[in-house]
Amino acid sequence: MPSGNLGPMRTPPPDLAGRLLDASAELLRADDPPQLADVARLMGVARATLYYYFAGREDLLAFILAAHVREGGQVMATADDEALPAPERLRAVLAAMCSYLGARPFVCTGLLTAAGAGGRMHEVLAANDAVIGAHLRRILQEGVNVGTLGGTAQHNLDATDVADAANAAMGAVLLAVLGRAAATLDTTEPAFARKVAARIVDGLRAR
Secondary structure: OOOOOOOOOOOOOHHHHHHHHHOHHHHOOOOOOOOHHHHHHHHOOOHHHHHHHOOOHHHHHHHHHHHHHHHHHHHHHHHOOOOOOHHHHHHHHHHHHHHHHHOOHHHHHHHHHHHOOOHHHHHHHHHHHHHHHHHHHHHHHHHHHHOOOOOOOOOOOOHHHHHHHHHHHHHHHHHHHHHHHHOOOOOOOHHHHHHHHHHHHHHHOOO
16 A cells, blocks of 8 residues: 555656656666666756656656556547447457557556555556546446346446456456567557457457
8 A cells, every 4th residue: 555655746847747758668667777867867857856756766657657547548538439339349448558558568567567566656556447447347337237248237247346357358458468579579560459359358258
């Protein structure tokens, strides 16, 4: 859990925030990660400027990951057509999620790292759950209620079942992107995102 003395994080100005996000791949690398002094040199700003906004590297990484969560959530929302049945909506939003992360596999690494951390990184996971997880849960719950994820409505499935399914879907996308990246295959292929989404939805359908 986050410690009780974590105050609100200051938000850097748009220009600096944009430059930090543009450098996400470098800043989120797991091998020899840059410290704030290194980031200041990379950004061409004084160390004091970064320390004004971020207490340390964890604050910086949390800011970057949270920004990607929000941006990814917007991409998913744009792809979601609420007039469609739940399975089609799920395929669309999961493909959008996979495409977004496929262009940014370093975000997958960052989110998995956050899963084992506390403090600010725990806040990133909470934000991911509130944005990405909640979106998936809404679609899943609709499908469960009307039976579009199976032959009939499944009123025996509770909120925990739906949450577990949403978490499984998110984890599947993260690992699919990381696995493909580790194999040095193209993670940005549209067909890759579509196939991953289709397989996840097939797996979520009630048998």
